[in-house]
Amino acid sequence: MTDFRIGFGYDSHRLADGLPLRLGGIDIASERGCVAHSDGDAAIHALCDALLGAAALGDIGTHFPDTDPAFKGIDSTLLLQKTVGLLQQQGWQVNNADLTIVLERPKLKDYKPLIQKKLAELLLIADDQVSVKAKTNEGMGFLGRGEGVAVAVAVTIKR
Numbered sequence: 001m002t003d004f005r006i007g008f009g010y011d012s013h014r015l016a017d018g019l020p021l022r023l024g025g026i027d028i029a030s031e032r033g034c035v036a037h038s039d040g041d042a043a044i045h046a047l048c049d050a051l052l053g054a055a056a057l058g059d060i061g062t063h064f065p066d067t068d069p070a071f072k073g074i075d076s077t078l079l080l081q082k083t084v085g086l087l088q089q090q091g092w093q094v095n096n097a098d099l100t101i102v103l104e105r106p107k108l109k110d111y112k113p114l115i116q117k118k119l120a121e122l123l124l125i126a127d128d129q130v131s132v133k134a135k136t137n138e139g140m141g142f143l144g145r146g147e148g149v150a151v152a153v154a155v156t157i158k159r
């Protein structure tokens with residue numbers, strides 16, 4: 001009998017002029033990027049939280065505290081690999097991941113397939129087990145003013 005879990009994750013980061021923007025392990029051409037302790041990859045942070053949540057293994061702050069200098073400027077793809085490893089230790093494998101990225105600009109249309117492929121590699125699953133959706137916030141609130149990026153993620157895992 002298969003043990004099956006659902007997890008949900010959310011992350012947001014402040015954006016500022018002249019900083020790099022990376023989402024889902026992919027560098028995005030943008031005039032504004034993330035202000036963060038790590039590389040600011042909100043898509044991967046939300047994904048890690050969704051995975052940890054599904055396995056009831058705490059949250060990203062528990063495992064990779066932003067007060068720890070070891071994680072300063074860290075490539076978030078490494079955090080995702082470590083997270084997948086934590087789940088594997090408990091016998092879990094990822095079944096699927098579904099991401100929604102909310103960013104006013106730039107438009108992510110051309111980046112979505114790249115992010116999908118990158119995350120599938122990191123999650124050790126096929127491309128069609130990863131869904132990447134992108135939308136704007138229609139000009140409303142902090143997201144709509146381009147002050148930040150937010151990402152919501154649902155995952156399922158099984159063992």
Ligand code: MG
Pocket residue numbers: 011012013040041042045
């Ligand atoms: Mg974060």
